[in-house]
Amino acid sequence: MRDDLENAAPLLVLDSVTVRAANTTLLDGVSLSVLAGAPTALIGPNGSGKTTLLRVMMGLVETASGRIERNNDTRAIVFQKPVMLRRTVADNVAFALLAASRPADHETISNLLAQVGLTGIANRPARKLSGGEQQRLGIARALARQPRLLLLDEATASLDPAQTSLIEELISAIADGGVKIIFATHDLGQARRLAGDVVFLVKGRVAEHAAAATFFNQPASKAARRFLAGDLVL
Numbered sequence: 001m002r003d004d005l006e007n008a009a010p011l012l013v014l015d016s017v018t019v020r021a022a023n024t025t026l027l028d029g030v031s032l033s034v035l036a037g038a039p040t041a042l043i044g045p046n047g048s049g050k051t052t053l054l055r056v057m058m059g060l061v062e063t064a065s066g067r068i069e070r071n072n073d074t075r076a077i078v079f080q081k082p083v084m085l086r087r088t089v090a091d092n093v094a095f096a097l098l099a100a101s102r103p104a105d106h107e108t109i110s111n112l113l114a115q116v117g118l119t120g121i122a123n124r125p126a127r128k129l130s131g132g133e134q135q136r137l138g139i140a141r142a143l144a145r146q147p148r149l150l151l152l153d154e155a156t157a158s159l160d161p162a163q164t165s166l167i168e169e170l171i172s173a174i175a176d177g178g179v180k181i182i183f184a185t186h187d188l189g190q191a192r193r194l195a196g197d198v199v200f201l202v203k204g205r206v207a208e209h210a211a212a213a214t215f216f217n218q219p220a221s222k223a224a225r226r227f228l229a230g231d232l233v234l
Contacts, residue, residue: 010035011073011149011180012057017066019052019204026052028204029066034149038196039171039181041212043188045233048201050184054151057182076147080154082138084126089118089137092126096141116140116170132163139170150174152183156190168194188228192216200224202233 012034019027027049034040034057042050055061056068058077085092093112094104102108113119116136121129126137135155142150152171156164164187171194175181185191191198191212198215200208200223208221219225227233 009071010069011071013067013069014056015067015069017056017068018064019049019056019061020064026204027056027063030056030204030206032199032206032209034180034182036148036178036180039175039183039194041191041195041198042182042184042201043186043191043198043227044201044207045227049204050201051153052204053199053201054153054182054184057149058151073148074145075149075151076142076145077151078135078138078142078153078155080157082134082141084129084134084137087126088123089113089126089129090122092137093140093144096144100145102144102146112140112143115143115173117166130163132159132166135159135163135167136170139167139174143174147179150179150181152181154184154186156185156187164190188216200227202227 010033014030014032017027017030018025030053042053044050052061054077056063058075085095090109093109097104097108109122113122116139118133118136118140126134129137156167159167168190171181171183195212198210198212199206200215202223207223208215208219210220215224216228219228223233
């Protein structure tokens with residue numbers, strides 16, 4: 001099975017992709033191949049381009065140059081602070097299912113809520129949930145699209161350790177189910193725990209892309225060594 005994954009066509013290919021906003025370059029010639037398998041962590045200093053890269057992968061940002069090849073992948077994204085509809089938890093999931101042209105029946109909604117650990121609160125107002133519960137509801141809505149590629153932007157930012165642990169367990173379970181996950185994080189411990197490989201961004205460029213164990217134990221770039229040592233990388 002592992003050989004099949006390694007030999008499979010990439011889900012997504014970025015070739016020299018550049019993104020600009022006004023006079024600022026947000027991504028500068030980024031080239032990446034996204035393969036099926038374990039989650040990929042995007043890490044780097046603030047302003048390094050992590051969120052922009054996720055938005056490009058999702059197709060939400062116009063590129064100035066470069067090429068993007070998508071191999072018929074179904075994608076979904078969950079932002080750091082997902083916007084909850086002024087409806088119940090169940091209605092939020094139903095909306096996502098209908099938007100994905102799927103039936104919003106009780107069984108499907110219940111299964112999605114069970115998958116993210118929100119069984120029993122289907123009728124609660126979504127905007128009354130805790131931060132961690134809203135994040136899991138955001139993931140449930142994303143899963144309603146049945147994505148092959150799930151993009152997460154700082155999914156555990158500002159959450160307490162218990163909620164962070166629940167989200168990490170959910171990420172692992174989704175990945176084990178065959179969904180490719182790319183997640184941006186400032187939590188290096190989280191990247192160590194979850195990632196199969198790491199993309200390290202600095203100033204909108206890929207400074208290093210390596211297997212997680214290699215990156216954390218033997219980083220090849222000076223910038224990565226400084227970053228992992230806790231130094232400022234500007």
